[in-house]
Amino acid sequence: MKKITYIFLSSLLLVFTNCNDPEDVDLDPIVIEEAKPELTAGSANFSNYISLGNSLTAGFTDGALFQAGQNFSTPNILSQKFAMVGGGDFVQPLTSDNFGGLAAGGNRIQAPRLVFGGAGPVPLESVIGPVTVGTDIALNNPTGPFNNLGVPGAKSFHLLAPGYGNLGNVSLGLANPYFVRMTGSNPNISILEMAASQSPTFFSLWIGNNDVLGYATTGGDGTNPITPIDGPPGVGFANTYGALIQTLAATGAQGVVANIPDVTSIPHFTTVPFNPLDPSNPDFAAQIPTLNTIFGALNQIFTALGATERIISFSTTEANAVVIRDESLTDFSAQITGALNANPGFPVFVQQFGLPPQAAPLVAGLLGTTYGQARQATADDLFVLPSSTVIGTVNMEAAGALVAQGLSATLAGQFSVEGISLPLADKWVLTPEEQTEIANATDAFNAIISAAASQAGLAFVDANALLNQLANGGITSGQYTLTASLVTGGAFSLDGIHPTARGYALIANEFMKAIDATYGSNFEDSGNLVNVGEYPTNFSPTLQ
Incomplete structure (x- = not known):
């Protein structure tokens, strides 16, 4: 899945007003300002x-x-x-x-400043090219x-x-x-x-x-x-x-x-909204039917467990909330895995992803582990600013782990999209x-x-x-x-x-x-x- 851009920042409008012709202007009365007292430090010693x-x-x-x-x-x-x-x-x-930025003995330890890139903050070097960080804590400290x-x-x-x-x-x-x-x-x-x-x-x-x-x-x-x-x-x-x-x-x-x-x-x-997933974006829209099929199976389990607040569903007409991992929730990993394995139709379900029926237990375990503490975000959740560069991107570490368990690279990538098929980790969101x-x-x-x-x-x-x-x-x-x-x-x-x-x-x-x-x-x-x-x-x- 391609990276999806969701955050748009407003640009600043400068409004200028024209002056009237001199003959149309009424002169205001002269205002004499009262003299201000001389500056004093009072009892403070600066x-x-x-x-x-x-x-x-x-x-x-x-x-x-x-x-x-x-x-x-x-x-x-x-x-x-x-x-x-x-x-x-x-x-x-x-x-x-x-x-x-900072360097230590010529090695960079802190990055240079941010600048405005037209739509939002970007690294300085993305605009002007590579720079040498000159402030070096091992070489040129001030006195x-x-x-x-x-x-x-x-x-x-x-x-x-x-x-x-x-x-x-x-x-x-x-x-x-x-x-x-x-x-x-x-x-x-x-x-x-x-x-x-x-x-x-x-x-x-x-x-x-x-x-x-x-x-x-x-x-x-x-x-x-x-x-x-x-x-x-x-x-x-x-x-x-x-x-x-x-x-x-x-x-x-x-x-x-x-x-x-x-x-x-x-x-x-x-700055980052809880619902940045835009169904008019073709990259995201193409995934919605498949996503709703997968989450539909999980939602039945959430409903059976009395946890309807965890139901995950994506709309084709309205802005969608991201999926997050909420550590305050009871972990239903085992219940999800058990329910899927007990469903006789689940081996047939996994075949739509190009997997053999024998992969059903593996997929059931992966879904349980991934969504055991998952839910969609609400307006009460807050997202750290760097999450805007993560949402909608493939988590390569997670994808690699899925490949290691036997999934194809394509399928592993589809199941590792941050905030969509892979719940955002705790570090990206502040829950209530x-x-x-x-x-x-x-x-x-x-x-x-x-x-x-x-x-x-x-x-x-x-x-x-x-x-x-x-x-x-x-x-x-x-x-x-x-x-x-x-x-x-x-x-x-x-x-x-x-x-x-x-x-x-x-x-x-x-x-x-x-x-x-x-x-x-x-x-x-x-x-x-x-x-x-x-x-x-x-x-x-x-x-x-």
């Missing part, structure tokens, strides 16, 4: 500002870390405003170029100390971990290559120790996102679990976050913290049960963050509420309305997770508003919030 966090702090965008994104990071935007009221230099561990300690991929407990920036630990999975670029001659220093050693007067801390995001982006398959709430510092989120705040406050620094957005509301999980786990953890983490900020007298940014606004109607800033739509919304970059430069500018404004409320500064009242319209929403493929 002379040595340090930022801690993960990719959201580093300026990660379009699936990579690169110079242009770093220059538009929220902390760098803030530092430029802080400089107007006594803030000092703000040094970032800049990458070597605007390609993105610190650094004010921006945002480390892409870091979870809360990683900020306390010694050796997290040791090059020798990278191959062991115990170190982060982005932090290796910052540690220099002290490879075993922790992120928190590096921050405290610089005696900051003001800090920002935005951490915890990856503590739930890793679980979400892997479809809740268990390979990247949610950080436990309880446990000692460096393990449980509550004590880890408490240790972070206590250590930073002990330096005498003031600060601002942000909570965790609802990660299931970002474009990475809301998994979404509940994420929501519960997010609520618990946010309660911890809010309480810690209040107890320490820190400014607090409700990033969760901000994302909810973006996801439900959008946020208007100046002449622009930002939403949580991929590509067209303006707030989220092409990876569907990280903000655009414009999105980071919007977040910077929220940080300044929170600082105003706590420390008596007046970034907002003095007219010194940033104009989000001056920040880009995408970067050209030719940017190097």
Whole structure:
């Protein structure tokens, strides 16, 4: 079966209006704006500002870390405003170029950035051809100390971990290559120790996102679990976050913290529909009769077992939901295999696929194993963005396994089409049960963050509420309305997770508003919030 394309992204329309002739224009009365107060820092001391966090702090965008994104990071935007009221230099561990990606000793370990390919995100190299990743963690790390300690991929407990920036630990999975670029001659220093050693007067801390995001982006398959709430510092989120705040406050620094957005509301999980299978696509339409014949036999078993919610059927007139494997379901593999083997007509059934009657037990076992926990998706399921490149393609590993059991290559391919004849694996979908786990953890983490900020007298940014606004109607800033739509919304970059430069500018404004409320500064009242319209929403493929 050929690959089928189901996802279509809207293009942006630019609407221009013509001006009337001069004689038709009424002059508006002259408006004299009231003078704004002079910018003041209030009680805040920005002379040595340090930022801690993960990719959201580093300026990660379009699936990579690169110079242009770093220059538009929220902390760098803030530092430029802080400089107007006594803030000092703000040094970032800049990458070597605007390609993105990482190398180690000349070997690529992270891919370059994504770009817009006309219909959606595509790899940079698919547009401009091969590039050499210039940022090499073994050859050309920058010299610190650094004010921006945002480390892409870091979870809360990683900020306390010694050796997290040791090059020798990278191959062991115990170190982060982005932090290796910052540690220099002290490879075993922790992120928190590096921050405290610089005696900051003001800090920002935005951490915890990856503590739930890793679980979400892997479809809740268990390979990247949610950080436990309880446990000692460096393990449980509550004590880890408490240790972070206590250590930073002990330096005498003031600060601002942000909570965790609802990660299931970002474009990475809301762009791919649950029903992308289009019956007007001839490649798919040609398979529908055969698919319904196969699933018809299984549906009789589901009905007999009282599991009608598992019935799988494809329409010839309406958009169809993909087939998924749901690990929360009772496994009916044995029941399916037994029922098919007990059916005297099943050997005749398998002959329509060019198999001998003697293959009936083999096919019964394969169908039981494949569909024992299968169902069609519903609107309550969420699909990770990379699933859009998988749905409708042949899973070559699964097809190879079927060939090894005696099926022809053609038949094995027909039974291995992702989301159609082969249920999508857990890593591609977040079921409602998994979404509940994420929501519960997010609520618990946010309660911890809010309480810690209040107890320490820190400014607090409700990033969760901000994302909810973006996801439900959008946020208007100046002449622009930002939403949580991929590509067209303006707030989220092409990876569907990280903000655009414009999105980071919007977040910077929220940080300044929170600082105003706590420390008596007046970034907002003095007219010194940033104009989000001056920040880009995408970067050209030719940017190097």
